[in-house]
Amino acid sequence: MTDTPILSTHGLTGGYGDFQALFGIDLHLMPGEVISLIGANGAGKSTFLKSIFGLLPVDREMVRYEGAAVGGTPAHKMVGRGLAMVPEGRRLFVGMTVEENMRVAIDHARLSESEGQWTRNRLFELFPILGEKRNQPIEDLSGGQQQMVAISRALLCQPKVLLCDEISLGLAPKVIREIYAVLPEILSGGTSIVLVEQDVTLAREASNRLYCMLEGRITLTGNSNEISRDDIAAAYFGASNAMA
């Protein structure tokens, strides 16, 4: 690990038109690291990921990636620089098959399938059910299977940094374990990960460091195994609520 973050934000503010959702977010991700970003519904986690990814307007200096100021760079160019996202709600391409969904990523990836470390075959080994269903329309798959396609699609962009937005949402515990079991393999290839989660236990176990967001601000940060549950509860719900 080097001392320079691969991805960082600096006083990042943003939102939707006149509605401000983020109020000065400072966050960094070191190469090879997993950080988790937790917070209640509506805290601004998804807005933050979209702001990093160039899907919402931000100032150039607010986002730095591999040493360069990249805030506001269009999303498809961020993919070219090595960012990928598993969006909240999966957002797969309806009307296309499992493999076609994967091909869109391969077609536009930073590296070709033969140069990069992720191939369809490797993903079909990791998620055998996708190999069986590769020619089925995406809408015929179960929620867990769709999440596997969404993760595969992001990995086929051959990312250096992977942003995951609530990948456990709405899935059975067994499926969640199956999906989280893949994270070490992603990391071992040198990809760093930002995990957005509402499940605090899951987030702590899977990450090196943790950030807690409340109403568009970071209210707590530290090493995942050192932060106490009480501190998290206070940061998660707001100190006044926790004491009341």
Place this chain on the structure above:
Amino acid sequence: MQWLDAIVQGVLLGGMYAQYALGMALMFGVMRIVNIAHGDVMILLSLIAVSLAGVLPLGNVGLVLVIVPIAVGLGWLLQKFILNRVVGADPLPSLIATFGLSIALQNLMLEIWSADTRSLPNSDIASASFQIGPIYLGLLPVIVLLCAFCLTGGLDAVLRYTRFGRGLRAAAADTEAAAMTGVDPKRIYATATAIAVGILGLAAIFAALRATVSPSDGSAQLIYAFEAVIIGGMGSVWGAFIGSMVLGVAQAVGLRIDPGLGILFGHLVFLLVLATRPEGIMARKK
């Protein structure tokens, strides 16, 4: 025999409608962009072709080689400067923008070409015909149908099997998700509209060879294209082709029943399909 002839002539007419409808199938059926100026752009291209043919000895093939690139450029400009500013989940902004464009184009064409009907000079293919059994076939309508068939097959293959086709379907399904998978939605939409209008360039020449055109004809073309896409099923290129055949045959059969009924019969069949199978003939079951 009269009915067989009506069906054959209807299929041939459907070939012309398929050429109007293909671009619409791409823009409306796949990208969900409502382009009210679709027919007017085609008429504009027809009139440019007629004027060009009057001053340059290009021949029909030469005209195609000049008009199609102009059409491609026009489509690209249309998407880049008008439609990309208004695309989004809501179809209303594109509808309003292109409605304005449609009116502006009609007025511009009236100004330049007046309300007269025009057509390309009669050439050999426009008047040639041949006979199969008891049925006479015009050479030009057969060429139009064959071109429509090949264009449909080509466009369908491009959408299914190429990087561009997959990227376009992805962007149409979820623009934001496509962007985070590396697709540049605006660029791919500009290319798609360039292809759609490029096909209209070919249709424009055939339309001016087959019959006359005048600045106010665009709305009829627009309606036929819309109807063909909806009869066939949104998102299916072959659907639009089949829809065009249905429309052509309905009109030709209606015409045989009563010369005043042709167009109306087409609309009635459209309404019938809308009432009984609103998802269209070729649409995938949900």
